[in-house]
Amino acid sequence: MVGLGPGDAGLLAPMARRAIERARVVVGYGTYLDLVPRELLAGKDVIETGMTGEVERCERAMAEALAGRDTVVVSGGDAGVYGMAGLVLEMLAARGCVGEVEFSVIPGIAxxxxxxxxxxxxxxxxxxxxxxxxxxxxxxxxxxxxxxxxxxxxxxxxxxxxxxxxxxxxxxxxxxxxxxxxxxxxxxxxxxxxxxxxxxxxxxxxxxxxxxxxxxxxxxxxxxxxxxxxxxxxxxxxxxxxxxx
CATH class of the missing domain: 3.30.950.10 (Tetrapyrrole methylase, C-terminal domain)
Known part of the structure; x- marks a missing residue:
């Protein structure tokens, strides 16, 4: 889980940038993916869903992670403040995958x-x-x-x-x-x-x-x-x- 900050690439936290750089898959809502510097998405599989596609987004990210692929789910601002971190963790828990999938949250500027x-x-x-x-x-x-x-x-x-x-x-x-x-x-x-x-x-x-x-x-x-x-x-x-x- 990566928070992208409020918008400008200069406000993307260094740890968040490194997580996206090493990921093989980046998942997000289109508006938030637009905030990711283009060079960080080069060569990666990008999964985009619409505004009400949060559950689908999490399902696809979980499937990629369970397949052993390093996957990042991006949120605007901070992923834990009205972001996707809660839903991902909730779905991991509901499906008995906590501990099976390595889960971490990298904070962003809310x-x-x-x-x-x-x-x-x-x-x-x-x-x-x-x-x-x-x-x-x-x-x-x-x-x-x-x-x-x-x-x-x-x-x-x-x-x-x-x-x-x-x-x-x-x-x-x-x-x-x-x-x-x-x-x-x-x-x-x-x-x-x-x-x-x-x-x-x-x-x-x-x-x-x-x-x-x-x-x-x-x-x-x-x-x-x-x-x-x-x-x-x-x-x-x-x-x-x-x-x-």
Whole structure:
């Protein structure tokens, strides 16, 4: 399992690069395979599936690994953060293959970390991450998590914020957060981080337009202490209360 980082090849971790270099088979979703430098795929068998082909992807990767071929499954960001590591391990366990197949996870720079870096310093205190995709998790559960995290004053990172099928989920989440946050709360939006067409901006909760987001977007909503510093987003850790800065 290899995390590719947020997009730019320069953010591909050295261990991840070495794992792909020595692999004979590379398996992934097409959008993520596009993030792999072309030279690393040369001479390898590449297995690509679509957005809802996760189980098929794992089955084919397991078959290659059981046949003795060094196989890498790639995920965007980190493979263990909304990535494929969990499903692969779950399927290995369900089929009694744990221990029969050598399994390892090589971490990557998670998408939320890439987005945070582009926004400044929004995650320097406690935060919670919630995916708004209800393909695998009931919306009622997601909405409750958003509500409780907002009530607890976590900075909120919203993954998979909006798709054509789920056009209204982000607006509902923002409305829920608004019960516990002021209208001037900074909201950071990062789309296509470290990829061509990158967009980064900071707005307010009251001024935020859910229509600006899609599945390639990370939305970060500040907590009660988050503020802007110039064009940057800043969540203070609390040093200013203890030291003279």
């Amino acid at each position: 998408a939320l970390l890439g987005a945070a870096a582009l926004l400044g310093a929004p995650l320097t205190h406690d935060f919670a991450s919630v995916s708004l995709s209800d393909l695998l998790t009931p919306w009622e559960v997601i909405e409750r998590r958003v509500d409780l995290a907002a009530q607890a004053d976590f900075v909120l990172v919203l993954y998979n914020p909006r798709s054509k099928r789920r056009a209204g989920h982000l607006a509902k989440a923002v409305e829920t957060i608004g019960k516990w946050r002021g209208p001037d709360t900074p909201v950071g939006v990062v789309r296509r981080a470290y990829r061509p067409g990158q967009e980064v901006f900071v707005t307010s909760l009251a001024g935020f337009d859910p229509g600006c987001a899609d599945m390639l977007t990370i939305v970060i909503v500040g907590n009660s202490a988050t503020r802007t510093a110039g064009t940057w987003m800043l969540t203070p850790r609390g040093y200013g209360r203890k030291y003279r800065l």
